[in-house]
Amino acid sequence: MASSKNYLEYVLEQLSELNDITYRAMMGEFIIYYQGRVIGGIYDDRFLVKNTKTARALMPDVSLELPYEGAKEMLLVEDIENKAFLKELFEAMVNELPLPKKKSK
Numbered sequence: 602m603a604s605s606k607n608y609l610e611y612v613l614e615q616l617s618e619l620n621d622i623t624y625r626a627m628m629g630e631f632i633i634y635y636q637g638r639v640i641g642g643i644y645d646d647r648f649l650v651k652n653t654k655t656a657r658a659l660m661p662d663v664s665l666e667l668p669y670e671g672a673k674e675m676l677l678v679e680d681i682e683n684k685a686f687l688k689e690l691f692e693a694m695v696n697e698l699p700l701p702k703k704k705s706k
Contacts, residue, residue, distance in 0.1 A: 603629030604643045612648050615681055618688045630668070635691050638698040641675065644668035649675035650690070653697040659690050 609624065609631050616622045616633075623634045631643040641650035649668055650656055656676050657663065665674040680686050 604631055604646050608646045609643055612643055612681065615684055615687055616691070618684050619691055636695055637701055638695060639701075640691060640694060640698060641678070642668060644675075648678045648681055650678055650694065651698060652676055653694050655693040655697055656690060659686075659693060 612633070613622065613624070619635065621636045623637075625632045625634070630645075632639055633641045633643065639651070641648065643649075644666075647666060647668075649666055652665065652673065652675055660676060660678070660680075663676045663679075666677045668675050678687070678690070
């Protein structure tokens with residue numbers, strides 16, 4: 602099942618307190634970037650973030666979910682209505698995530 606554009610717009614609105622949020626559509630789902638780093642995505646209308654130490658600390662009771670068959674488990678963000686929490690989560694996680702690799706010519 603693909604994610605809806607309406608859910609993407611809702612998630613982006615919840616992340617509106619952060620600068621430098623971008624997304625890319627990929628096979629019916631949406632990859633979310635913060636400061637150029639992949640931080641999570643929307644899969645089957647679920648907002649999932651990368652499984653990092655900081656994210657687990659901020660969401661101790663979080664459930665692990667598979668975004669799609671064969672992928673690494675990600676963390677389900679349940680407190681999506683809390684913009685302040687989302688801002689804190691993304692700002693805490695970003696330094697644990699790798700910068701995108703430079704494409705060679």
